[in-house]
Amino acid sequence: MTVQAKDHFVFQGRVYAVLAASSRPVFDASIFPFKPNLHSTATYRGHQATFAIEQHQLVLHEVLAGRQDPPVPFCGVMPTEVDLVPARIRKITGSMYQQLHHPLDFTGSILMGDGFEFERQVPEGYCHLWKYHTFMELYFQGGQFLRFRDVSPQMDIWRSSQRQRKDPVFGEGAGLAYLSEYDPEALK
Structure with missing residues (x-):
């Protein structure tokens, strides 16, 4: 599987990658008035979301989805067409919904990362937690x-304890946990 594009979270002026959620997905794509379609093998979900906090409320801020033909409004917003792949390679466009301000009713924690080491990227599936340097955890109740x-300090300790795991193909540390192994209780 191709490396999957991550959702994003704008928090305190920085854009983080959403790595995991503790209880369930942050939002259910069935809220879309359209069926998200595959615009790239990097988004098998058919969309990429950006979240934010507005007045202490978790909101869906932006959504990039496969091109909608005809364009369909979502949360009162019409999409703009954006180029996903440069035309010189292959013309692929998508639908970008911006400034949605759509409140979400999420309860749990969201693990976010920043400082991804691109030189360590394996071009398949979901990335290992150990490839990020900064980790923030946000807690929500009913949105x-x-x-x-x-x-980050707890993740550094965890990362150090995992260094002994070796992978014959990818080398030291490659056996570290995937995002599906995220357990917020283990970070306490």
Whole structure:
């Protein structure tokens, strides 16, 4: 499987990759008035979301989806057509919905990462947690923002304990946990 594009979270002026959610997906794509379609093998879900916090409320801020033909409004917003792949390679366009401000009713924690090491990227599936340097965890109850914490020190300890795992193809550390192994209780 191709490396999957991550959702994003704008928090305190930085854009983080959404790595995992503790309880369920952050939102259900069935809220779309259209069926997200595959615009790239990097988005088997058919969309890429950007989240934010507005007045202590978790919101869906933007959605990039496969091109909608004809364009369909979502949350009162018409999409703009964007180029996903440069035309010199192959013309692929998508539908970008911006400034949605759509409140989400999520309860749980979201693990976010920044500082991804691109030189360590394996071009398949989902990326290992150990390839990020900064980790933030945000907590929500019914979509209301409760608190955040920097869990980078805990992740550094965890990463160090995993260094002994070796992979014959990808080398030291390649056997580290995938995002599906995220457990917020283990970071306490």
